[in-house]
Amino acid sequence: YTWPNPAYDYVEEFLWLELTGFAAIPALCGPNAANPNGTTPSIQAQWLRTAYHDMATFNAGVGGIDGSLFFELDRAENVGVGLSNTRNQFIKHISKYTPIPDLIAAGAVVAVGQCGGPSIPFKPGRVMAAAAGPSGVPVPTGSLADHTAAFQRQGFTATEMIGLVACGHTLGGVTPADFPSINTGTVIAPFDDTRTFDNHIATNYISGPNINPLVKGPAVTDSDARIFASDGNVTMNSFASSATTFNSVCASLLSRMINTVPTGVTLRDPVVPIPFKPRDFLLSITPSGTLNLQVTADIFGASVINPSRVVTLHWADRKSTTCASGACSASPTSTTSNAALRNGNTLQSYKFSVTVSATASFSSFWFTVDEAGNGANVVTQNNGGANYPVDDTVVNVPAYSCGLFSGSNIARITTAVRTDGTTQASGVSVEAMFQNQVAMRADLTTVAATLGTSPIVSPVSQYAYYTALIPGDSSLSCQYLNFEFSATFGGVVHAGALLGGACNVRSIHIAAGCSST
Numbered sequence: 001y002t003w004p005n006p007a008y009d010y011v012e013e014f015l016w017l018e019l020t021g022f023a024a025i026p027a028l029c030g031p032n033a034a035n036p037n038g039t040t041p042s043i044q045a046q047w048l049r050t051a052y053h054d055m056a057t058f059n060a061g062v063g064g065i066d067g068s069l070f071f072e073l074d075r076a077e078n079v080g081v082g083l084s085n086t087r088n089q090f091i092k093h094i095s096k097y098t099p100i101p102d103l104i105a106a107g108a109v110v111a112v113g114q115c116g117g118p119s120i121p122f123k124p125g126r127v128m129a130a131a132a133g134p135s136g137v138p139v140p141t142g143s144l145a146d147h148t149a150a151f152q153r154q155g156f157t158a159t160e161m162i163g164l165v166a167c168g169h170t171l172g173g174v175t176p177a178d179f180p181s182i183n184t185g186t187v188i189a190p191f192d193d194t195r196t197f198d199n200h201i202a203t204n205y206i207s208g209p210n211i212n213p214l215v216k217g218p219a220v221t222d223s224d225a226r227i228f229a230s231d232g233n234v235t236m237n238s239f240a241s242s243a244t245t246f247n248s249v250c251a252s253l254l255s256r257m258i259n260t261v262p263t264g265v266t267l268r269d270p271v272v273p274i275p276f277k278p279r280d281f282l283l284s285i286t287p288s289g290t291l292n293l294q295v296t297a298d299i300f301g302a303s304v305i306n307p308s309r310v311v312t313l314h315w316a317d318r319k320s321t322t323c324a325s326g327a328c329s330a331s332p333t334s335t336t337s338n339a340a341l342r343n344g345n346t347l348q349s350y351k352f353s354v355t356v357s358a359t360a361s362f363s364s365f366w367f368t369v370d371e372a373g374n375g376a377n378v379v380t381q382n383n384g385g386a387n388y389p390v391d392d393t394v395v396n397v398p399a400y401s402c403g404l405f406s407g408s409n410i411a412r413i414t415t416a417v418r419t420d421g422t423t424q425a426s427g428v429s430v431e432a433m434f435q436n437q438v439a440m441r442a443d444l445t446t447v448a449a450t451l452g453t454s455p456i457v458s459p460v461s462q463y464a465y466y467t468a469l470i471p472g473d474s475s476l477s478c479q480y481l482n483f484e485f486s487a488t489f490g491g492v493v494h495a496g497a498l499l500g501g502a503c504n505v506r507s508i509h510i511a512a513g514c515s516s517t
């Protein structure tokens with residue numbers, strides 16, 4: 001991993017640092033004293049079922065995890081309020097870097113992990129379907145032959161079918177409103193006696209108590225009974241006798257399930273947490289015409305919170321000159337920690353903000369980390385040796401950028417392009433990302449920025465100001481999610497930082513509610 005990598009950074013922060021609240025949506029899995037048998041709906045179970053139902057229509061390179069399920073919720077094979085609840089949660093997290101099908105796959109990974117199941121690598125890169133696809137999700141009244149054929153079409157053998165169903169039905173149960181003929185009660189009938197992701201789906205089936213509503217009748221809907229017994233219970237016995245076998249088989253099968261994608265879609269490398277990484281980098285011009293660099297250094301891992309640790313930011317100026325000892329270094333302006341992230345991880349963050357003249361500017365930065373705070377063992381974090389690069393060609397003008405602009409424009413984004421009084425930039429533009437919750441995708445609009453002045457920021461001889469007015473419907477208070485700006489200069493495209501819009505839970509680097517002047 002080398003910084004910056006916006007697509008990787010966004011997903012890593014979304015999935016591991018939980019900055020958007022996605023992984024925090026599911027309440028803790030149990031065992032829960034009030035509901036030891038899982039008679040209340042489990043968000044984790046809904047998320048895992050969602051992933052299977054999206055994948056289950058895969059056929060010869062078409063379909064798979066492509067989000068088409070959310071256009072298919074009116075089909076009988078997709079009955080269940082859990083699926084529409086999941087859609088309503090996931091559409092709030094659509095972004096350029098997290099399309100619906102990646103959210104569906106990530107949801108399965110998070111759900112299994114939150115319930116104590118195995119860790120499944122998450123690879124991003126899925127592509128959202130434009131419309132509903134073919135049907136074909138197995139239903140409980142299907143015959144064993146129907147189900148075996150359906151799983152074969154999905155890419156799983158008869159034995160793997162037993163495994164995948166057991167790995168799914170270790171969570172959740174049958175809801176009376178969805179399947180009144182199977183569950184005649186008033187609360188969810190769980191598949192096994194725990195809410196956690198464990199081999200009780202198998203131990204209960206082999207040794208009792210057998211509470212699985214798809215095993216204990218009525219016979220016509222006993223699909224789990226038919227599937228589990230289809231190899232003479234060999235697979236279910238192996239799961240019942242070894243929790244480790246169950247977990248490792250599930251990790252492999254569920255990983256294949258979420259990575260079943262249409263031909264032509266290529267998944268990227270798994271997004272794993274980075275133990276030390278800069279986040280929320282922003283280079284901007286202050287109203288007095290100086291340059292401000294903001295960045296947060298994140299330290300992530302099993303138990304990283306250490307009040308003694310001293311983290312220092314260092315930088316080189318735009319000529320790559322390193323200052324005399326200590327003159328180009330700074331201490332954090334604030335430190336925060338989070339002791340309870342997904343899978344037992346913790347996070348300690350050090351926020352920095354330093355201001356220099358536009359002449360001096362920046363070309364790179366790096367950090368030193370003194371773990372004990374006594375100078376005995378100081379480690380340099382420098383992006384694998386090359387330092388974290390700073391491009392000061394395109395910088396943000398936060399004092400003249402804002403969202404929820406009145407009238408027909410919903411945001412004004414001002415950027416400063418380094419010209420040093422000579423060459424003019426071309427193609428200065430702002431990409432605005434709208435969350436299209438009907439088509440369930442991120443719509444990207446590029447708006448050209450025009451050369452002008454800023455009434456708020458002092459003119460600086462090194463920079464020219466470009467402003468883009470982002471059109472939209474201001475009656476919708478939550479329409480845009482974020483903005484990225486870039487300029488072509490000397491034939492090279494220079495990108496600025498990502499700005500979070502008003503309906504982004506990560507509303508970074510942009511003020512809401514500016515006036516029209």
Ligand code: HEM
Nearest residue numbers: 045046049052080082138139140164168172173174175178
């Ligand atoms: C022949 C194949 C399958 C059939 C017939 C089947 C059938 C069902 C039925 C009838 C329900 C109850 C849904 C409700 O009440 O809303 C259910 C729930 C569930 N299924 Fe399956 N299923 C199959 C395979 C799978 C697979 C392969 C997975 C995942 C790997 C899976 C995951 C789940 C989960 C997690 C739930 C619980 C949902 C909740 O509690 O909200 N199922 N299944």
